[in-house]
Amino acid sequence: MIxxxxxxxxxxxxxxxxxxxxxxxxxxxxxxxxxxGTRFGPAYIRNDFLGLETYSPYLNKDLREFKLxxxxxxxxxxxxxxxxxxNIYETTKTIVQxxxxxxxxxGEHLVTYPAFKAVYEACPDLYLIHFDAHTDLRDFFxxxxxxxxxxxxxxxxxxxxxxxxxxxxxxxxxxxxxxxxSHTIMERYNVDTxxxxxDALKGKNVYITIDLDVLDPAVFPGTGTPEPGGxxxxxxxxxxxxxxxxxxxxxxxxxxxxxxxxxxxxxxxACKVLRELTLTALKQ
Numbered sequence: 001m002i003x004x005x006x007x008x009x010x011x012x013x014x015x016x017x018x019x020x021x022x023x024x025x026x027x028x029x030x031x032x033x034x035x036x037g038t039r040f041g042p043a044y045i046r047n048d049f050l051g052l053e054t055y056s057p058y059l060n061k062d063l064r065e066f067k068l069x070x071x072x073x074x075x076x077x078x079x080x081x082x083x084x085x086x087n088i089y090e091t092t093k094t095i096v097q098x099x100x101x102x103x104x105x106x107g108e109h110l111v112t113y114p115a116f117k118a119v120y121e122a123c124p125d126l127y128l129i130h131f132d133a134h135t136d137l138r139d140f141f142x143x144x145x146x147x148x149x150x151x152x153x154x155x156x157x158x159x160x161x162x163x164x165x166x167x168x169x170x171x172x173x174x175x176x177x178x179x180x181x182s183h184t185i186m187e188r189y190n191v192d193t194x195x196x197x198x199d200a201l202k203g204k205n206v207y208i209t210i211d212l213d214v215l216d217p218a219v220f221p222g223t224g225t226p227e228p229g230g231x232x233x234x235x236x237x238x239x240x241x242x243x244x245x246x247x248x249x250x251x252x253x254x255x256x257x258x259x260x261x262x263x264x265x266x267x268x269x270a271c272k273v274l275r276e277l278t279l280t281a282l283k284q
């Protein structure tokens with residue numbers, strides 16, 4: 001399942017056996033509906049992560065204080081969505097069964113579904129915290145039940161009502177927003193209520209998924225479906241750091257399409273989100 005031909009994330013060089021958190025890439029963009037290219041996200045992040053300090057002054061923690069492993073990329077057979085999702089599921093399942101926290105780098109947002117499913121099967125009391133510009137609550141998109149536009153609805157199929165918390169949402173069909181009123185807890189446009197949610201979920205098992213297009217495109221233009229009106233980098237950082245009181249058992253970041261930002265700023269943002277979310281999830 002794992003591609004050994006890779007550049008390892010800086011400071012994620014412990015052996016798999018001794019690690020407490022395992023990063024893996026899911027370079028899949030098979031259901032992208034606008035601008036493709038998220039398949040290149042993991043490679044760009046690994047390359048640019050070499051230029052990022054391992055120490056977080058926000059959290060006063062250093063990646064080198066923990067045992068972290070980068071296990072490479074899941075094998076993604078081009079043109080076979082089912083097999084790609086199956087491979088992501090099996091990889092995540094192995095990591096969870098081995099008592100480690102899985103951290104997936106996408107890829108488009110559909111990759112969250114098989115990873116979340118594997119974590120859910122090990123932790124049936126699981127909650128989902130979802131940062132995104134888009135609702136992702138459609139039942140079908142272009143006739144397909146498995147899409148980056150249906151991924152949170154597929155997660156809902158597993159865990160049901162009032163276990164999904166959505167933040168920063170500002171785009172979707174009217175029917176999705178109406179449906180969410182009775183089935184998910186959604187904060188539109190902002191991330192202001194994250195701390196309140198964290199207080200309510202203390203002691204619960206939580207999976208975190210961050211679609212990086214939750215950020216305003218002025219901050220993060222390198223994505224396939226940019227949506228104006230997003231949160232600032234500081235707002236997202238504050239929200240991530242507030243998650244530290246949760247029992248985080250799985251997480252991912254998705255939807256970096258690096259080729260749409262030739263400055264490299266979007267990839268730099270993704271790298272910093274990866275560092276801060278990693279350090280937030282791990283307890284000293």
